[in-house]
Amino acid sequence: MKYQTPRGTLDFLPDKCAERVYIEERFRYTFTRWGYAEIRTPTFEYFDALKLGTGDELINSMFTFEDKGGRLLALRPENTNPVCRVVATKMQHYSKPIKLFYIGSQFRYEEPQSGRQREFFQAGVELLGINTPETDAEVIAILIEALQNIGLKDVRINLGHVGVFKSLVQEAGMNLSEAAELRKNIDKGNIEALEDELNKLSIQNSLKEAFRLLPELKGGIEVTDQLLELIDSPDVDAAIENLRAIAKVLDGYPYAGQITINLGIVRGIDYYTSSVFEAFVPEMGESALGGGGRYDNLIAEFGGQDVPATGYAVGIDRCHLALEKQNYEFPKPEIRILVLYLTQEERNIAIQTTINLRRVGFPVLLTFEEKGIVAGLKLADKQNVPFVIIIGEKEVKKSEATVRDMTKGSQESVSFKNLIEYFFSKMVK
Ligand code: HAM
Numbered sequence: 001m002k003y004q005t006p007r008g009t010l011d012f013l014p015d016k017c018a019e020r021v022y023i024e025e026r027f028r029y030t031f032t033r034w035g036y037a038e039i040r041t042p043t044f045e046y047f048d049a050l051k052l053g054t055g056d057e058l059i060n061s062m063f064t065f066e067d068k069g070g071r072l073l074a075l076r077p078e079n080t081n082p083v084c085r086v087v088a089t090k091m092q093h094y095s096k097p098i099k100l101f102y103i104g105s106q107f108r109y110e111e112p113q114s115g116r117q118r119e120f121f122q123a124g125v126e127l128l129g130i131n132t133p134e135t136d137a138e139v140i141a142i143l144i145e146a147l148q149n150i151g152l153k154d155v156r157i158n159l160g161h162v163g164v165f166k167s168l169v170q171e172a173g174m175n176l177s178e179a180a181e182l183r184k185n186i187d188k189g190n191i192e193a194l195e196d197e198l199n200k201l202s203i204q205n206s207l208k209e210a211f212r213l214l215p216e217l218k219g220g221i222e223v224t225d226q227l228l229e230l231i232d233s234p235d236v237d238a239a240i241e242n243l244r245a246i247a248k249v250l251d252g253y254p255y256a257g258q259i260t261i262n263l264g265i266v267r268g269i270d271y272y273t274s275s276v277f278e279a280f281v282p283e284m285g286e287s288a289l290g291g292g293g294r295y296d297n298l299i300a301e302f303g304g305q306d307v308p309a310t311g312y313a314v315g316i317d318r319c320h321l322a323l324e325k326q327n328y329e330f331p332k333p334e335i336r337i338l339v340l341y342l343t344q345e346e347r348n349i350a351i352q353t354t355i356n357l358r359r360v361g362f363p364v365l366l367t368f369e370e371k372g373i374v375a376g377l378k379l380a381d382k383q384n385v386p387f388v389i390i391i392g393e394k395e396v397k398k399s400e401a402t403v404r405d406m407t408k409g410s411q412e413s414v415s416f417k418n419l420i421e422y423f424f425s426k427m428v429k
Contacts, residue, residue, distance in 0.1 A: 008110070008118025010317075019330045020121075023150050023316055023323070024103050027123040030146040031101040034138075036125050039100045041082035043107075047074040049085055053298040054078070055270030056180065061108040063118075075107035080271070080295070080311060083126050088304030096129025096307075103316075115287050115318045124292070124313030128299070131308035133242065136275045136294060137249035139310050143279055143290060144255040150319060151328045152281055152289075156258055158218075159247070159277045160265030162293065163239030164227065166273075168210050171233050172203040176270070186214050187266045189286075206230055215264030221247045223261055239274070246275055271295040279314065283325035290314030336427065337364045338385045340376035342392035350391050353401065353419065360420050362427075380406055387426070389419070 005011060012020055028038070051059045054077070063075040076082055079102050091098060103123045110116055125142060127135050140157060147155045165186065169179040176183075185194035194215070198208045210231050217223040224240045243261070250256050267276045276293030280286075292312020299307040323330070337357060341350035347370070354366040365385065367376060373390060380388045390402040390411075401419060404411040414422045 006118070008112035008116075010117060010119070016320075018333050019320060019323075020316065022330055023319055024123065026150040027103060027146055027314075027316075028101075030142065030149045031123075031125055034099070034125075034142050034145075036099040036101040036127075036142075039083060039086065039102055040104065041076070041079065041086060041102070043105065044073050044075050045082060045085075047072040049302075050074050050076060050081055052081060052301050053084075053269075053271035053295070054081060055268075057184075057268045058108070061110055063107050063109055077108045078106055078269070079104065079122060079124055079313060080126060080269075081298070083128075083311075084295075084298045084309070085302050087128055087307060087309075088299045088302035092304055097135065098128040099125070100128070101125045115284070115315070115321050117317055121316035122313040123316055124290075124311060126309055126311035128307050128309040128311075131294070131296060131310075133245035133249045136246040136310055137253065139292065139312055140246075140250060140259070140275075140277055141253045141255055143277070143292070143312050143314070144253075144258055147279060147281075147289060147314065147319065151323055151326075152319065153326055154281050155289075156260065156280045156282075157255075157277050158260050158262035158265050158280065159243070159250075159275065160261070160263045161239045161243040161274060162266050162272045162276045163242065163274045164236055164263055165214065165266045167233055167235035167239055168207060168231070170235065171231070172201070172207045174201075174203075182211060183266050184268070186211070186264055187268055189215055189264060191215060213263075214266070217263040218260060221261050223263070227263070242274055265291075267291060267293060271298045273297060275310065277312070279312075281322050281326070284318060284322050287318060288315075289318050289322060333363070335363045335365050335383060335385050337362055337387045337389060337423065338376070338380045338383070339364060339366045339389045340371055340373070340380075340391065341367065342373070342390070343370050345393065346370075346391045346396055349396060349416070350389075353389060353391065353416065356420060357423065360424075362423060377404065377406070380404075387423070 047064050058077050062077050065073055067073055083100055105119055106122050107119055109118060112118060125139060127139055144155050181197050185197060198211055221244055228240060250259055265276050265278055272293040273296045274294040278288040278291040280288060290312055294310040296308040339350050339354045341347050350366060354364050357364045386406050388404040395401050400413040400415045402411055403414050
């Protein structure tokens with residue numbers, strides 16, 4: 001017990017860690033190409049700030065603790081709220097749109113299972129300052145592209161609009177906390193529980209029918225017609241019109257075929273106001289790789305001006321799992337060269353040779369003691385190093401290193417001053 005990590009946390013040993021770093025770098029690559037700048041916020045903050053806009057599901061999952069001065073702190077359960085705090089308090093003067101991304105750990109006290117940890121990692125983007133269908137479409141497009149750029153295949157997006165659900169709640173004369181159970185059951189697709197919940201309510205039958213219909217409205221944008229036929233509400237009309245406008249912009253992206261309208265997507269966090277979406281791959285079933293949507297009121301909650309915004313976060317843990325399930329071959333970080341010196345006399349020249357090669361970018365290992373050729377080659381073999389530079393008395397005298405190609409089992413002499421050129425010619429295909 002003493003030396004185990006707490007439930008829901010993971011150690012990443014070097015192989016897995018290298019895969020993580022690779023995934024993170026690919027996300028960073030995509031986000032920066034789309035003009036997003038990286039931001040980092042503290043891992044823990046004041047509970048009162050972190051809870052703004054999020055709702056019971058997240059608040060109940062927060063790790064909270066007091067500091068020595070009795071102030072209530074919490075580990076961040078997600079990164080949208082902290083980004084909004086920063087924008088409201090420190091970035092109001094930035095010209096809009098503000099395009100930010102983050103990659104970091106988040107914490108939720110949840111029941112751990114495959115793809116669900118208590119410490120988990122997210123990569124996310126937030127696009128702040130503009131509310132147009134084009135901005136909604138951009139974040140969905142960058143979500144698909146980012147997932148494809150880490151190597152995932154068959155990425156699918158379910159796109160809904162929480163404005164529809166919220167308008168129905170208003171039409172029914174409920175407030176959002178009364179509607180929390182409905183939302184939860186729609187979000188989780190618990191149809192029976194949803195029916196039970198609806199049966200308890202004394203609201204118009206057409207509204208009950210509309211709530212019941214939401215999880216079934218999946219497909220092309222025409223599925224929204226059914227709702228418009230059933231409900232006569234300007235707010236529902238406006239939400240559907242907005243969804244249609246976003247879908248239309250998305251038609252201009254090469255990813256349009258990967259998007260399904262799904263009005264059962266209502267999300268578990270409170271701050272969403274309009275479009276909402278989640279990303280899936282078949283190998284992960286119902287477990288979303290990422291999710292997000294538009295939240296136009298959160299920044300004002302921090303005392304700032306109204307700044308409309310949209311964004312998403314993907315779970316890196318789930319992306320990693322999905323790549324494994326799709327048998328993705330991660331590129332292996334490799335040491336390319338081992339420098340082997342035979343006696344202490346050659347140590348300095350071996351150090352210099354190693355440094356010269358590292359300076360131009362080759363990953364190079366240097367042995368830590370004089371090693372015989374047999375032991376040195378065995379080491380190279382064990383570590384899968386394809387080239388060994390052998391430096392002994394003879395090599396120093398002739399100013400030529402012996403280079404062994406481990407794959408071919410051949411070796412040749414290369415003058416010390418030509419080593420860099422030699423390896424470039426070997427390694428640039
Ligand atoms: P979220 O849906 O709560 O949204 O989380 C986004 C993704 O984080 C999930 O789809 C999942 O892949 C991953 N995730 C969530 N909880 C866990 C967990 N316990 N273990 C492993 N992975 C997990 C948000 O966090 C919003 N901040 C997204 C957003 C950004 N909306 C607008 N901007």
